[in-house]
Structure formats: structure tokens, C-alpha cells
Amino acid sequence: MKSKRIAYSLCGEGFGHYGRSIGIIKSLAFRFPDHSIDVYCYDYTFDMMTRDKDLPDNVTVNKIPGFRFRHNKKSKVVFLRTILFSRKNWITGLKLLWIEIIRFIIQPVVKLFDKKTTIAYEWTKKYVKDFDLAIVDWEPLIPIICKLRNKKYISIDSIHLLEYAAYRKEGFSIKDWYYLLVNKLLIKVWSPLSNISLITTIYNFKIRNKYASKIYEVGPLVRKEMVEIKDQVVYEDFILVYVRKVVRATILPVIKKFTSEKIIVFTEDLTEIEREQYSASHIQFHDVDPKIFVDYLRRSKAVLSTSGYTLISESVILKKPFFAIVLGGILGFEQKLSLYSLQKSGCGDGCTIKDFNIDKLQDFSSKIAHFTEVLQSKDFVDDTERVCDIISEVISDMSVFDNFVRILQERDAMLKG
Template sequence: MTRLSHLTRRSLLKNSDYKMRILYGVCGDGFGHSSRAMEIISHLQKKGHKVLVFTFGQATSVLKNAGFRVVEVEGLELIFKNNKPSLKETIINNSGRICRNLIDFYRIKKIVDNFSPDICISDMETVVPVVSFFYSLPLVSIDNQHIIAHLKMKVPKGYKKDFYLTKIGISGLLKADAFVILSFLKKRTRKENVYIVNPILRKEILLLKPKIKDKVLVYQTKPDKRLIKILRKIPEQFVIYGYNMQKKEGNLEFRKVQDKFFENLSDCKAIIATSGFSLISEALYLGKPYFAIPLKQFEQELNALFVMQSGYGEYSEKPSKKKIEHFLANLDFYRKKIKRHKINPKEAFAVIDRVLKKVKKEYYI
């Protein structure tokens, strides 16, 4: 398909039945971005829209295997050293990625011209916002990170430096026409182009019928040998993901990510994991107490603080045997608190539909 002129596109989009061509950028770090993108893209395609995905890293195979049309680009990634984000390594690594995207400019341009998008969506991905700018296309941001940039929040003293650095980074990442922000809590905002919605849950989660069995689910983004040593000393059964191996060692059962993850998530009595937004959302929906071990980045620290302050579990950057045992001894208390937390998994899709319609009208009609 050849690139449409602005006038031709405006003429087509005046027709309310016209289905849009959407260029969707998905951050490839971890599985949280790709898991919610799968649900959003499926929803958009059911509405008749055509979607082309730009992504990188782990999300590339995940979204390709789901049957979506995917183009791999060089995305910006957070680089870890000794289980901590490294600013120096991140800058060095991403400088090379930016250069490779510049070298690859004509391939990307050809793909964009052939697809001829009407609108762009970005979930913390950086190439699609650049495309939006150069092609003068409307951009919608859909993620949970922008809550840091757009809402006022009380930040504990020890986290203020991380908060302001993160806020500056996120605010400078992209300039969108609308922001759909996924949040644990329903907060109000006076900004007309900012919409706060409930988390998006995978369809597999919505189909689960949770039970409480004897195992504790453990999930780590990066392997943590220190945590494994602690868990060996605790008289509980742990099923562990994130170490890319399949074996049983005493009270520890290691599994690869795709192996019975939903089953174990549904049946576990508690979760010990890094404090990613998506997994915490799923845990709360299923009623599972959560021991959060945040990565050294403010968004994860913010999620972990929410878990602890809400009474849904505990939080520690350096978990000890004592802290984990205290958590496991108080699961009934956390479950009672979690019962009060309500999630409407359909809300985000209705808001996304409304925002796309509004942006289309403001931009083209």
C-alpha cells in the first residue's frame, strides 16, 4: 500500500466505518509490556483495525508466536550488572542501538510507507514516537510508567532522587496526544488528555479458578543466587521461574517460564517476585499475597511500596530468611486486605476505543 496523503487520509477517516491502520510500538524488556500488548492488539483487530507491531528483545518472539505482524527494531534497554541497573552500561549499549536504527532508517521508512499508518501507539517503545513525529501522525501512549510523570504522589524521603530522575526520563521519552495510564488505584486527574484505568489482564488469567495449595511461586527477572540460598533454608515448597532450567533440588522446583506457569500462579498460596506491574496486577486479581523484591529502579520500588502500604504483602530490596518467614506466617492477613481490592479488566479497552475515536476526530476531521 502506498503512503496516503494527509487530505486522502482525512477524507477516509471522516467515514465512521473506516477502520484504522495502527502502528504499535512495544517495549521488549521483560514480559509485562508484551502480555498487555497481546490483549490490546487482539481487541483492536476484533474491532477491524489493522495493526503493525514494532518491538525488540523478548517481545519479538512472544508477539510473532501469537500471530501478529511484527517488525523487529533496535529498542532501548535497561542493562544490569551484578543484579543492579548500570547507568554506564545502559548508555553505552543504547548508543549503539540508536546508531543501528539510524543506519536502518531506509528499511524502517519503507515498511512505514507500505503500511501507511493512520495513528501510532507506544508502550514505552521509542521508534514509533519518532515515526509519529516525522510523519505528523497522532500518538497515543498506553503504559503504567507515565503515572510517575502525570500524577502528583507522595514520595518517601529516601526515594526522591530516584523519583525525579525517573520523572525526567519518562517525561522526555515521548510527547503524545493522549495518555492511557494503567494503575492499581483509580486516581483522578484534571488533565484532559490523561486517562487513568484499571490494569489489563491476560485472558488466561481471567479464565483461572484460583485455589490455595502448598507451594509458593517465585519469579525473578534476573537469577538471584542469594535468594535461592535463603529459600533452601525455609521449610516450604517453592516453584521457581526465571532461572531458565528445569529441575528439582530439595524444596526447590525450577521451571522454565512456559511450563505450567498459569497453573502454578493459580494454585500457589503466595508469590515472591520482582515488583513488575503486570504480575502484581494478576496476583491481586487472583487474591495472592505478594512479597515484592524490586529491581533498583523507581517504578519497581513504587510498585513494591504500594503492595506493602496497602497490606497486600511485604517489600524488601534485600530479603532475609526472617522477613520471608514473617511474610509466610501472615498470609491470611494479606488475603483479607486483597479481597477489598477490585479490578475491572474491561475498563481499559472501552477507554482505549474512546481515546482512539477522540484523537482521530481531533486530528483528521
């Protein structure tokens, strides 16, 4: 097979994008040693990728412009502050806008005089090298460049459920539906419909008919370490809490009052003043160290964190009940959807950060045994290798690209039959 160049781009927000992508990247690199994989990322995921000392030789990491969301003191994502009052986001936005101008205006005009023009490639090669196929995890630059260079791409994420799934009305307020509309508009701009969209979920949503030929649902995607410790899980008498810096001031005061359970807290850059402020006999603090965190996750009896999909996935894979805290603001609907999936699957509970209080924690604590029993009856498996199988088939035969979701659906129907 002729060697190919694969572009793999990741969003820079939080740990989740790195956590679910690193296994896919390494597996593809192992399966296709003659192909090159150029990883494009920024901020947190760039730091994580460059720290990884076990990357295969055919994987390179490249930094690209990227957006970072801004939060207020109540831990809500502030849309206007993110868009209007961030110099870095302004610069990134202008770069993306310029690429779109090239795509919609400059390139068509130039093609009138020079049909073999390479203006699109020349203007974007400083960000992204040439590639044959792209894989995107909720990152906006590569989809735009794919359209510009007429390349196909696969998206892997959970957030596209906001656009593709058919929802029932229960559990969502009028404000939620407004937020959903805004999120759908953002998705159309940020990451439009790909040739193949792989949706990772713990709860099977009904996909809207108009998207059925492009969307394929897969199970949780977790790090290799989670799969390796799955048979070593125990349930010790503590709840594991992962709390990011931006939400500490809201979550930790409630945790401090929750004295009926032993709490192990992982958080980054905790100051001495904060440590003293939130310390209590039932709380133990740790800096974020992935290896230590995984061990505590393996031994915990339940997990509490914001409603990020990756940690929820890792928890249910290890059969740990999860309490999900949904951050507010316009961009909080994705987390609301993660909580909805968690509740519908019977694997945990949660609330919005505005409603987070000790009563919610005590109620969750009283149901941990029930959630654990439900989880024991479920067979969640890591679908990383399954996703790699799908991508590998496409890499091996690019001609199936546009019809591949239908091929997968037909295979599933035959297996069920």
C-alpha cells in the first residue's frame, strides 16, 4: 500500500480530547508504520502530547492556533468574553476567517485564470502540511482546510450529538433548548458535517433521519490504562473528586461540609491559602498526576467531577458511579447532555453547578450502592480498537469513504439478524 499522510487534530480544552485520542493515534501508528501521522493541537492537549515519551516514530506533534473558553467566577462559560475579550481568540478567529475568505472568494476568482492554482495550499501550509486523510476531534482549523483542499475527514467526538440526535422534551428547560440552538449554530461553523462522523456515547440516541447515512455511534473511548486495570477494580471507602481550578471556589466549599464521606480531591495548582481554606479531616488533596489518579480511580467507590464525557466514560468502564456537575452558560448544554446520558443509563446522577449543594451529595451517597449494582449488570467496553478498525478500513480503501457508514450499519443489521 502506498504510504499516506494522516492529519489528526484535537481541541485544546481539558484532558478529555487527549485522553480518548492518544490510544487511537498510537494504535493507528502501530497498524500503519509506513504512514505518517501529523497531530495538530494547542494549549492543554499540545502540552500533553509533547510530554508523552511513548509516541511512535511516525507520529509528529504540531502546534496550531486554537480557541480557549473563558469562565466567570460562577464557573460559567462566558460566551461574549470568550469571543470579544480574548486577544488570543481574536487572532485565531481572524486567521480562520482569512482561510474562509480564501476558500469562498480568492480561490474561485484565481481559478478563473489558473485552474491549477495552489493558492489554497500555499496559504495554509504554514499551519498544516499536506495530507491524504484527516481525523478531527472537535477542532475547527482542519475541517476548514479539508474543504479548502478538497480532502475528506472523519470526526470523532460526543458533542455532535447536539446536532445529530433526536431529543425528547423531558429533562430540558426552555433555556436549555435555547442553548441547544446556539450550540447547533456553533457546531455548523466550528465543525460542519464530516464525511464520516463517529459519535462516542454511553447511551444510544436516536439519530435524525437526515444524518443517518453519515453518523455511526460507538461506545466509550478511554485510555489504555483503564482497560488494563479493569480486572483490578476494588471499592474502597472514599469518593474521588476531580475539580479544575476554574470551579474550585464553587465545588470545594460544599465538599468541605460533606463530612459523611472520605473525599480524595485531585486539582491543579492549589495554593497554600486555598489548601488551608478547604482543608478538613475527611479531605485529602493531590496534585494532578495521571498515574496516581488512575490508581485512585481504580480503588474509589464513586467519582464526582464536572460533566466531561471522557471521565464519565472511564468511570463507567471501571463500573464506578458518577456524580456529574454541569457547568452553566451557553456552552453548558453538552455537559447537560452527558448528564442526561448518565441518568438514562442508570450509572449515576448529577446537577447543574448552580444547584450543587450538600443535599445533592447526600442523596447521591445514599444511591451509590444502587448505581454500582446497575453498573455491574452493564457491559461497557472500550471501543478504541473498534474505532481504529473502522479508520483502518477507510485508510486501506479510500473509495468506500462516502458509503462507509451504510456499510457499517448493514453489517450491524446482519449480526443482529
